[in-house]
Amino acid sequence: MAVKFEKVSDGDYLLDVTGYVCPHPQMYTKKVLCKLGSGDVLTLMFDNPSSCESIIAMCESAGDELLERADDGGSFRWRICKA
Amino acid sequence: MSNEVRAATLDMPGLRGSAWYGHKGNIYAAIIVTLVMLCLAWALLQDMRWIYLLVYIWFGLGYGIFLQYGRFCMASAVRDLFAVGVPRMAVGMLIAVMLFSLTAAVVKVLGVNTFHPHPLGWHILIGGAIFGFGIVFTGGCASGSLYKSGEGNIGSMLVVLSISFTQAYYVTLGGWLNKLVPASWTASAAAKDMPAQLSVTDGWFDQFVAGYVWDLHAGQLADQLGFDGLFSGAFVGNAFLGAILPSLLLMGYLYFVVYRKGYLRRRKVTVPRLRDHLRGVWSMVVSSRNTAIAGLCLGVLAGAHMWATGELREHYGIFNFGELLANMGHTAGLSIQDTVFDPGYWYITTQEAQWGAWLLDKGGMQMSDNIFFGLENGIPNPLINAPGWMSIGIILGAAVIALSRREFKWKVPNLETAMFALVGGALMGLGARIGMGCNIGAFFATVTNGDLSGWVFLGGMTAGGWLGVKAFNSWMEWRSGDDDLAI
Numbered sequence: 001m002a003v004k005f006e007k008v009s010d011g012d013y014l015l016d017v018t019g020y021v022c023p024h025p026q027m028y029t030k031k032v033l034c035k036l037g038s039g040d041v042l043t044l045m046f047d048n049p050s051s052c053e054s055i056i057a058m059c060e061s062a063g064d065e066l067l068e069r070a071d072d073g074g075s076f077r078w079r080i081c082k083a
Numbered sequence: 084m085s086n087e088v089r090a091a092t093l094d095m096p097g098l099r100g101s102a103w104y105g106h107k108g109n110i111y112a113a114i115i116v117t118l119v120m121l122c123l124a125w126a127l128l129q130d131m132r133w134i135y136l137l138v139y140i141w142f143g144l145g146y147g148i149f150l151q152y153g154r155f156c157m158a159s160a161v162r163d164l165f166a167v168g169v170p171r172m173a174v175g176m177l178i179a180v181m182l183f184s185l186t187a188a189v190v191k192v193l194g195v196n197t198f199h200p201h202p203l204g205w206h207i208l209i210g211g212a213i214f215g216f217g218i219v220f221t222g223g224c225a226s227g228s229l230y231k232s233g234e235g236n237i238g239s240m241l242v243v244l245s246i247s248f249t250q251a252y253y254v255t256l257g258g259w260l261n262k263l264v265p266a267s268w269t270a271s272a273a274a275k276d277m278p279a280q281l282s283v284t285d286g287w288f289d290q291f292v293a294g295y296v297w298d299l300h301a302g303q304l305a306d307q308l309g310f311d312g313l314f315s316g317a318f319v320g321n322a323f324l325g326a327i328l329p330s331l332l333l334m335g336y337l338y339f340v341v342y343r344k345g346y347l348r349r350r351k352v353t354v355p356r357l358r359d360h361l362r363g364v365w366s367m368v369v370s371s372r373n374t375a376i377a378g379l380c381l382g383v384l385a386g387a388h389m390w391a392t393g394e395l396r397e398h399y400g401i402f403n404f405g406e407l408l409a410n411m412g413h414t415a416g417l418s419i420q421d422t423v424f425d426p427g428y429w430y431i432t433t434q435e436a437q438w439g440a441w442l443l444d445k446g447g448m449q450m451s452d453n454i455f456f457g458l459e460n461g462i463p464n465p466l467i468n469a470p471g472w473m474s475i476g477i478i479l480g481a482a483v484i485a486l487s488r489r490e491f492k493w494k495v496p497n498l499e500t501a502m503f504a505l506v507g508g509a510l511m512g513l514g515a516r517i518g519m520g521c522n523i524g525a526f527f528a529t530v531t532n533g534d535l536s537g538w539v540f541l542g543g544m545t546a547g548g549w550l551g552v553k554a555f556n557s558w559m560e561w562r563s564g565d566d567d568l569a570i
Contacts, residue, residue, distance in 0.1 A: 002497075003562070019497055021231070021238050022159060022222035023166050023552075027559060030167045049234060049490040050154045050223070053371050057169040060370065061345040074234070074485075074492030 003028055008043070016045040018075070025051035029080075030058060036082045041067065044078045052076065108486035115483050119144070135395050135407055136469040142388040143476020144483075146381065146429060147230055151481035151490075153377020155179075156227030157522040158218035161548035166219075166555070170337045171371040176527075177330040178368070178378035179385075183531040184326030186386020188317035191532075195393025197427030200534040201519050202299035206291070207536050210518020211525070211543025212550075217510030218522075219551030220503040225431035225511065225521040229474055233481025238496035238504045243474075245508025246432060246515070251439035253516050254455040255448070257286040268294030278419060281457050288516065289454050296519070303533035321533025329530070329538060334364065342367045385429045385531070392427035404469050405461060416441070416463035424460035424470055430524040432515040434470035437462055455516075518543065 003024070004016040015032050017025045025046040036042060044055070052071075055078070059066055063083035070077045103109045123140065126133040149155065153175060160172040190196045201207070218224050221242045223231050228246070231239035264287050272283045272294035283289040305320025338360070346363040347355055355363075369375055401407050404425035405417045417423060424433045436455070440462045444450040451457040465471050485491040496504060515521045518540055520528075526544065529537030 019494065019500070021236060021494075021496075021500060022156070023162055023219065023555065024222075024500075026163065026167050026169075027555065031559065031563075047492060047494060048222075048236075049485070050156060050159070050227070050231060053154045053171060053374060054159060054163050054167060054169050057171045057370060058167045060349075061168060061342075063345070063349060072489065074490045074494075 005032055011037075011040045012043070013040060014043045014045070018045050018047050020046070021048050022050050022054075024048075026054040026058060029055055033062070033064060033080070033082055038082055040082045042080045042082065044080060045076065047075045049074060049076075106487075106489070108489050108491060111491075112483040112486040115479055115486075119479060130411060132399070132407055132411055135392075135399070135404055136467065136472060138388070138391050138395065139469045139473040140476040142384060142391070142429070143473035144480035145384045145476075146226065146473070147233055147477035147480025147482075148484050149377045149380045149384065150226055150230040150477065151233060151484045151488075153371075153374040153381075155374060155377045155381065156223050156230070157527070158222070158224040158227050158548075161215060161545045162219050162552060164337075164341060165549050165552040168341060170341045170367060171374050173337055174334060174368055175371065175374035175378040177334055178375055179382040180527065180531055181327045181330050182379055182382020183385045183527065184322040184382075184533075185318075186383055187389060187531050188322040190386055190390045190393060191317040191321070192313055193390065193393075195390055195397060196532070197389055197393050197396070198303075198528065198532040198534070200301040200303050200532070201525065201529055201536045202296050202301040203536040203539065204296065204299045206296065206517050207519070207525065207539045208543040210514045210516070211540040212514070212547035214511050214514025214518060214521060214540075215544035215547025215549075216551040216554075217507040217514060217547075218544075219548055219555050220507030221511060222500075222503070222507075224523075225435075225515070226429075226477065226523055228508075229431070229477040230481035233478040233483075234485040235482075235491050235493040237494060238500045241496065241501055241504035242508040242511070243435060245505045246512045247435040247439035248443070249439075249509040249512035250432060250436035250516055251443055251450065251456075253513060254288040254436070254453050255286060255450060256288070260287040261285060261290075263287065264290045264294075270294070271298055277454070277458070280419070280452060281454055282452050283454060286453055291517075292454050301534070301536070304535060305533050322531075325533035325535065326530050334367075338364050338367055382531075385527070389428045396427070408463070408467060413463075413467055416461050416467075418456070418458055418461040420458060422459065422461060423463050423468070426470060426524070426528075428528050429473075430470055430520070430528065431474060432512070432521040432524060433460055434468055434474055436460075436512075436516075437468055438465055438471060441465055441468075514547070 006014050008014050017028050025048050029044055065081040067079040067081050123137050157176055160176045163169040164173055223239055228239040228242040268290045269284050272290045275293050277283045283293045303321055304325040305316035308320050310316040310320035343363055346366055352359050399407055403422045405422040409421050440450045440456055444462055456462050518525045525540040526537040
């Protein structure tokens with residue numbers, strides 16, 4: 001179980017921090033979003049509920065758009081569009 | 084429309100339109116609630132005086148519910164500010180502080196306030212810094228680790244385990260550490276003429292407490308400012324000047340330094356006027372609705388807890404639960420003063436230390452020849468440890484709401500997370516013992532009762548959190564250098 005970050009296709013990236021607790025999910029998400037270009041989409045997978053509020057607030061602050069969020073059974077798969 | 088609302092369309096599939104019993108989480112939550120109620124009824128049938136202990140459980144359940152509901156973790160109050168520039172938890176924490184200060188003032192006016200101020204010295208700052216450094220790595224504060232344990236997070240359970248055993252161990256340490264203790268502390272501790280079985284000149288913690296902490300001054304702001312009136316002292320001195328005003332100033336600081344720039348950019352305001360800033364402050368407060376609601380409810384709950392315990396002490400004519408336990412025939416584990424740890428309000432780390440000490444004592448270690456356990460807190464059986472049950476209540480309350488919100492998930496930590504939990508927990512334990520409490524006992528419960536030592540603890544915790552984030556970033560950089568994190 002390691003942090004996984006990969007390019008799925010042009011402008012489409014995946015960050016999987018499943019299994020990690022605070023502050024890993026939000027800090028890795030911030031680090032990765034800083035690397036992406038404007039309009040790129042990040043699919044974020046995590047299973048730490050406590051990180052939800054922080055990631056939402058982080059996106060709000062930076063102007064990044066949360067395109068969709070699928071939350072089920074403590075596992076989260078969100079898609080974020082970099083501003 | 085906010086990100087939260089806009090993106091909620093896929094949230095919790097299947098939750099809407101189905102009966103509550105159609106979801107297994109609700110069934111498990113109902114089973115937990117039923118079992119707890121049955122156990123409480125059984126205890127009261129044995130002896131009505133157990134209600135003193137049950138009050139701790141009830142409030143623990145309440146704390147757990149609201150902590151999980153608002154993802155309310157004071158670790159993220161300082162960590163997320165530096166790590167990701169998010170003030171939502173710091174704001175939630177300050178809301179809770181303001182509300183608790185008002186309810187604590189009401190309880191003081193009613194004459195049943197159970198709070199005792201902490202002696203103020205350098206140890207508060209240093210303890211806070213060590214604690215703040217540790218919480219970055221554990222991913223949760225003392226209460227946060229409990230509620231996350233209720234979400235099925237085994238890593239957080241390791242944090243609780245680490246805090247429990249390390250605290251118990253620290254307070255018994257002597258040997259070569261005695262050589263590091265200043266001679267003035269040893270002399271001052273010896274002059275206190277304490278009972279011989281405590282051996283206060285052997286062991287760093289005893290000499291630290293008896294030789295240093297006990298020589299410091301403690302007090303509440305109302306007394307220090309000479310506010311003699313009961314109302315003016317409680318509401319103006321302690322609540323407004325000691326808690327609400329500093330909280331409002333900190334919220335203003337958070338707005339101008341952390342939140343303002345992003346808010347004005349989103350609103351496309353180039354020349355902000357006062358009303359824009361006021362709207363911005365309100366936007367910051369309600370940016371995380373759940374956190375703000377949790378802060379409000381926790382503030383009220385904490386005051387109600389203090390009132391309920393105070394009333395029960397009046398009712399039974401006691402100052403400490405140890406007296407009631409002795410009356411009920413449970414004398415094992417009491418301190419030499421016939422006391423046990425019984426703060427009468429929200430507190431976390433000391434009862435965890437007692438859990439660790441009880442197990443180490445059963446394992447054959449001498450745990451009572453020190454001030455912390457032997458003189459003050461005792462080492463009661465966990466089954467009759469009232470604040471201990473509050474901590475278990477937090478876990479159960481969080482489990483109930485996590486199950487019903489479909490957020491419960493057994494999560495086994497990997498080696499990295501487990502190591503962070505154990506080492507970070509050990510640092511939190513050390514910080515809590517040096518600082519005389521955690522973010523709850525040494526900060527939240529103190530500042531809300533006009534004890535300014537809590538703000539010093541927060542200052543230390545913030546500095547430690549800042550250093551911890553720096554260290555964590557370095558760790559991430561090192562990790563990303565050799566795995567698949569690079570694009």
